[in-house]
Amino acid sequence: MLKKAHSLLCIMIIIFALVLTGCSGTANEGASSSGNGKKVTITFMHLWPAGSSKQQNMIVNEIIKEFEEQNPNVTVKQEVLENEQYKNKLKVLAASNELPDVGMTWAAGFLEPYVKGNLFAPLDDILNSGLKDKFVAGTTEAYAVNNKTYALPLELNITPVYYNKEIFSKYHLEPPKTYEDFKNIVQTLVKNGVAPIALGNKDRWTGSLWYMYLADRIGGADTLKNAINDNGTFEDPSLIKAAEEVQHLVKMKAFIKGFNGLSNDEAKSEFMNEKAAMYLMGTWELPNFTTNEEVPKEFRDKVGFFKFPVVDGGKGNADSWVGGPGVGLFVSENSKAKEEAKKFVKFFIEKWGEQSVTKAGVIPATKVDTAKIDLPQLYIDVLNELNKASNITLFADVQMNPEAAQTHLNLIQSLFGEEVTPKDFAKQHEEALAKTKEK
Amino acid sequence: MNKMMSDKKVIALYVLPPLLLIVALVYIPIIMTGYYSLTQWDGIGQMKFIGLDNYKELIKDEMFWKSVYHSFLLAVFSVISLLGYLAVSLVLAGKIKGANLLRKIYLIPMLLSSVAIGQLWLRIYHPSNGMLNHFLTFLGIENPPNWLADPSIVLYAVFIPIIWQYAGFYILIYYAALKSIPTSIIEAAIIDGANPLQLAYKIKIPLILGVIKVTIVLAVVGSLKYFDLIYVMTDGGPNGASEVIASYMYHKAFRSFNFGYGSTIAFFLLLICVVVTWLIRKFTKSNEEVQYY
Numbered sequence: 001m002l003k004k005a006h007s008l009l010c011i012m013i014i015i016f017a018l019v020l021t022g023c024s025g026t027a028n029e030g031a032s033s034s035g036n037g038k039k040v041t042i043t044f045m046h047l048w049p050a051g052s053s054k055q056q057n058m059i060v061n062e063i064i065k066e067f068e069e070q071n072p073n074v075t076v077k078q079e080v081l082e083n084e085q086y087k088n089k090l091k092v093l094a095a096s097n098e099l100p101d102v103g104m105t106w107a108a109g110f111l112e113p114y115v116k117g118n119l120f121a122p123l124d125d126i127l128n129s130g131l132k133d134k135f136v137a138g139t140t141e142a143y144a145v146n147n148k149t150y151a152l153p154l155e156l157n158i159t160p161v162y163y164n165k166e167i168f169s170k171y172h173l174e175p176p177k178t179y180e181d182f183k184n185i186v187q188t189l190v191k192n193g194v195a196p197i198a199l200g201n202k203d204r205w206t207g208s209l210w211y212m213y214l215a216d217r218i219g220g221a222d223t224l225k226n227a228i229n230d231n232g233t234f235e236d237p238s239l240i241k242a243a244e245e246v247q248h249l250v251k252m253k254a255f256i257k258g259f260n261g262l263s264n265d266e267a268k269s270e271f272m273n274e275k276a277a278m279y280l281m282g283t284w285e286l287p288n289f290t291t292n293e294e295v296p297k298e299f300r301d302k303v304g305f306f307k308f309p310v311v312d313g314g315k316g317n318a319d320s321w322v323g324g325p326g327v328g329l330f331v332s333e334n335s336k337a338k339e340e341a342k343k344f345v346k347f348f349i350e351k352w353g354e355q356s357v358t359k360a361g362v363i364p365a366t367k368v369d370t371a372k373i374d375l376p377q378l379y380i381d382v383l384n385e386l387n388k389a390s391n392i393t394l395f396a397d398v399q400m401n402p403e404a405a406q407t408h409l410n411l412i413q414s415l416f417g418e419e420v421t422p423k424d425f426a427k428q429h430e431e432a433l434a435k436t437k438e439k
Numbered sequence: 440m441n442k443m444m445s446d447k448k449v450i451a452l453y454v455l456p457p458l459l460l461i462v463a464l465v466y467i468p469i470i471m472t473g474y475y476s477l478t479q480w481d482g483i484g485q486m487k488f489i490g491l492d493n494y495k496e497l498i499k500d501e502m503f504w505k506s507v508y509h510s511f512l513l514a515v516f517s518v519i520s521l522l523g524y525l526a527v528s529l530v531l532a533g534k535i536k537g538a539n540l541l542r543k544i545y546l547i548p549m550l551l552s553s554v555a556i557g558q559l560w561l562r563i564y565h566p567s568n569g570m571l572n573h574f575l576t577f578l579g580i581e582n583p584p585n586w587l588a589d590p591s592i593v594l595y596a597v598f599i600p601i602i603w604q605y606a607g608f609y610i611l612i613y614y615a616a617l618k619s620i621p622t623s624i625i626e627a628a629i630i631d632g633a634n635p636l637q638l639a640y641k642i643k644i645p646l647i648l649g650v651i652k653v654t655i656v657l658a659v660v661g662s663l664k665y666f667d668l669i670y671v672m673t674d675g676g677p678n679g680a681s682e683v684i685a686s687y688m689y690h691k692a693f694r695s696f697n698f699g700y701g702s703t704i705a706f707f708l709l710l711i712c713v714v715v716t717w718l719i720r721k722f723t724k725s726n727e728e729v730q731y732y
Contacts, residue, residue, distance in 0.1 A: 088693055091482060091483075091693050091696075092693075094482065094483050095482045095483060095698070113481050113482075113483050113484065113696050114483060116481075116483070116484045117481070117483030117484035117485075118484075119483060195567075201677075202587075202673070202674065202676060202677075204676075256566075256567070257566040257567050257585060258565075258566025258567070258585035258586075258587065258588040259588065260585070260587075260588035260676070260677040261564070261566065261585060261586065261587030261588030261589075261593070261673065261676075261677065262565075262566070262587075262588070266561075266565070270567075275567070402694065402695050402696040403695045403696065403697060406690065406694050406695045410676075410678050410679065411678075413676055413677045413678045414677070414678040417588070417590060417677050417678065419590060419677075419678060
C-alpha cells in the first residue's frame, strides 16, 4: 500500500514538472516576435459579444480563423467585453501596463491619454503600406496625435432618426423636412398617447446627440466645434437656443417617460417593442433593423429613417451629420509580438471592410463598392446619404478631453431634467473647458 | 496546547504569513493611495507631485460634499433599519411556528449578487413597465413618479434595495446572538413574571448589546463605503443626485482620468471611516462586560 502511494507520488511529481516546463516553454515562445515559425500568441480584446452584437462577433471569429490559417504560427486569443465594461477594463489594464496586443479604442479625446502615456504604437507604417487608399477620406485623422496615427478605424457612423413607419402611417404622418413638422409629429403622437421618442439618457451621450443636432441646425456646422476647441464660446446665442429647444422638447413630453433613469438599451427596447415611434441612434444599430435574424422580420420591415430636420432660420443644412469614426484597432506599444499584432490589424481591416457590409450591415471606415453586392434597401439609403454628407460633427464627448467630457455629459442630464437653465448650461461648459485648459 | 503557545517559533509560524499578506494587500496599497493623492496623475502617463493641492480642491468641491452628505444619509437610514431587524429577530428567536422558514426567506436577498439585485429593482422601478408603477396606476394614481429619473426621489429609491439587501445579514447576526443567551436566564425571568416586552427590553437586548454595537459599526462603515447598487442602478445620476463617496471616487479616477484626485477622495473616505468608527466605539463604550454566569 505504502509502495503504491510512493509510485503515485512520483508520477504526480513528474507530471507536475512537465506541466511547469511546458508552461515556461510557451511563455518563452510568446516572447519572441520574429516570424521564424515559432508559436506566437496575440491577445485581442474587443467589445462585440455574441449576445448583443451577434453579426459582428461572427465576422470577428471568421477573420481570426482565416488569419490563423494563413499564419499557422500565430494564435489569436480573444477577450470579449460589453461596451461600458470594456472602457473600464481598458483603463485598469493601461494603469498596470498590461494592455492586450491588439484592442479597440475610440478617437480623439478618448485616445489622447493613452498616446501621451506611450501605450499605443504608431501605425503609420502599415497605413502607408497600401492601406491608406482604402479608407474613406478623413476617417483616420480622428485617430492621429501630432501627425502620427495610433489606431485604424473599423466603422464610420452617422446618426439618423429611425422611425416606425407603421405608427407614422397610422396617424397620417410623414417624415419631417423642417423642425416645425417634427414638432407637429411629436404633438400628434403625444395627443394619441404614443411615446414619440425613445431616449435612454442614463447613458448621457444619447441626450448629447439631440443637443448636438439642434446646435448644428441652429448655429451651423462650426459653432459647436469652435466652442469645444476654444475658438468660440458655448455662450454663443445659437448654442443657448439649442439648449432651450431641448427643454422645449422635454416640456412637450417628446421623450419616453423616465428617460433620465433609463439606459440606452432599455430605451432601445421600447423602440424595438414598438412602444415609441422614433429613435435617434448611430448606424451601428443598422444590423438590428436589416440583417439581424433575431429581430422579427415584421419589425425590421417597419423601420425607416430620416435626416434630422432643418430649423427655420438656422444655419445648418440637412446633410450635416453628427457621427464620426467609431471604434478603431490599436496595437500595444509594449506588445511582445508587435510585428504579428500589426500584421493582424492590417489583415483585420482589409477583411472587415468586405465582410462587415455584407454580413453585418455595418458601415465600415473603408470604401464600399455597393454595385456588386446585394444589400438591404435601408442600408443602401443610409450609405447614399453618407456619400452626400456635407459635414460630419464628431460626437461632443469624444471631441473633449475626458474631464470636460464628464462635465458635458452631466450637464446634458441636468438640461434634460430641467435642473439647469440654458444660460447656466452654457456658462458651466465654459468654466469646465477653461479649467481643463489651465492644467 | 499551552506548551505550543509559548513557543515563539510556532507563534511566528502561525501569525506571520497572514500578517505579511495583510500588509502586502491592505497596508501597502493604503500608503500608495496616500502618495497618489498628492499627485496629479491620469493613471497612465507621468505622475506630477503637487503636494496638498488635491486636498485643497476637495474642500472646495461641492459635488464631493454632496456625495458625503448622501453617504451619511444612507448611514442614518441603515442604522434606523437596524431597529427593525432587531425587532424581527426578537420575534424569530422566540418560539414561533415557521421561524426557520422565515429566517431562510429573509436571508435569500443576501445570497443574490448586487448586480442581480440591481437588475431586479431596475425592473421594479421601470417608469412605464415597472411593477411598482403598474401597481400605483392600478390604485388610481395617474402620474406615478419616475423613481430613478427624478433627482428629489432617486436617492431614497436606491436606499430601499440597499437596505433590503442587507436585511438577512443583520437578522442572522441578531438571531444567532439571541439564540446564544442561555435559556435558564430567560426561564428565570419568565418565572419572575416578566412579560415579553420586558423580557426583550430588560434581559435580551442588554445581553446582546456588544453584538448590537458591532452591527452599528458595520452598518455605518458599510454605508459610507457603499458602491455596488448605486453603480448598477443609477451610476450616481441623474446629474449626481444619487452620487455617494465611493461612486464619486470611481467617476473621478476612471471616467475623468483623474487618478490623483480619485486617490484623494479614497484617502479621505478612509479617514472618515476611521474617525466615525472611533467615535461610535467611544460613545457606546461600557465598562460592564456581559457575564452569563
